Ligand SMILES: Nc1ncnc2c1ncn2[C@@H]1O[C@H](COP(=O)(O)OP(=O)(O)O)[C@@H](O)[C@H]1O
């Protein structure tokens with residue numbers, strides 16, 4: 107299709123604007139890193155407490171060479187994946203249960219609210235005593251944080267089902283299972299997928315919190331370990347890796363969301 | 372002609388926290404095979420309740436209704452087309468068959484034939500959002516017809532459409548029903564639609580409803596749009612308008 111001159115002009119302007127935004131973002135990061143490095147080297151910032159970009163890079167490199175970095179990352183990734191997967195599946199099943207048994211939903215409603223408003227870290231020590239200071243405790247911690255969000259989101263998606271469509275299926279003689287399978291679940295696909303992003307954020311919080319509490323491996327552990335031996339380079343390295351990891355995971359889930367929502371509306 | 376449906380002293384109440392809502396006071400009605408009966412009444416008088424009971428979606432409170440067949444297949448269509456946006460037109464059209472576990476080769480072929488007859492074949496693999504309101508309504512009707520219903524219950528099936536498409540689609544649907552010779556109970560709040568489409572018009576009183584009057588319609592044409600131009604049409608229209616006793620104030 108041919109484009110009018112004005113349309114071309116508009117697109118060009120958009121492109122320029124986008125470039126400018128990216129340029130500014132890079133500028134901010136680079137200035138920040140250089141400033142940090144210079145100030146630390148000139149001892150204006152105490153490098154022992156604040157570390158510095160080169161020291162962080164060096165630490166990451168050493169951790170990598172020494173071999174522990176990859177296993178820290180994979181441990182954390184594994185826990186994130188597990189907690190995310192269990193959270194979604196369990197949330198889905200419980201949401202179905204609540205949707206099918208309306209009285210149950212009424213009964214558990216205040217408990218869900220209570221649990222939702224409770225700062226879950228407070229339960230950390232009990233979890234450790236109950237399930238032990240191991241990976242299980244980390245998963246339980248993460249589930250405490252991501253599960254309620256999943257349940258509530260998916261359940262609300264279910265509740266949004268069009269009454270007229272339910273009537274229609276009933277007129278075909280549909281069973282409850284058929285109504286779920288053909289209408290309620292596919293109809294809530296959008297809501298469920300949109301809740302994935304929130305869920306992954308919650309899972310990240312839960313897993314790192316869990317690792318702070320119990321672990322012997324993982325990025326959270328690395329950060330805590332660095333603090334204990336007062337090696338701030340390790341702490342900063344852990345945080346930087348976590349930032350990158352979270353960013354990649356979050357973008358991955360966003361991409362997945364886009365892919366899944368494409369096409370049919 | 373035999374009666375396909377006999378309704379006797381039917382009553383319906385809803386029980387809510389705010390109190391009992393009596394929707395149907397008493398309705399007795401016989402519907403003949405192949406007949407198109409339209410029910411008109413003011414908004415909220417209990418029309419949908421009646422159809423819901425006949426479609427086995429609502430429970431009646433009292434009275435009885437009996438179909439001539441022991442296990443009749445009932446085709447039910449509501450206000451909007453209620454097509455599933457994530458299914459293609461063809462998948463939508465066979466949804467009822469699937470649910471009722473009647474999706475045999477033969478029945479699916481029948482659906483394909485219906486889609487073809489009613490000019491929807493080229494849209495088989497498209498999604499509902501790519502179709503006009505009228506086309507979607509036709510797909511919804513085909514989804515219902517796929518089950519080869521003994522009786523069709525249509526609850527204001529055109530009310531979501533604008534006036535232009537409404538005339539066109541109601542003509543389409545009317546033709547389809549006539550051609551497939553299906554007994555139909557149509558609920559409408561549009562008197563013109565009622566008079567131009569049906570063999571009988573049942574006028575209901577306000578809530579809780581009972582039957583106020585029944586008109587036999589014998590308009591000359593098979594085309595509802597032509598029927599609207601006749602003198603009989605205007606007379607019936609005025610008469611029913613008076614019966615409905617709608618206060619515009
Ligand atoms: N599920 C329900 N619970 C309580 N009241 C209802 C319910 N469905 C319908 N009603 C009430 O019953 C009356 C008749 O409703 P309806 O049959 O939908 O009327 P119509 O289709 O003629 O507009 C209305 O007053 C409506 O508010």
Ligand SMILES: [Mg+2]
Pocket residue numbers: 418419420526
């Ligand atoms: Mg109604």
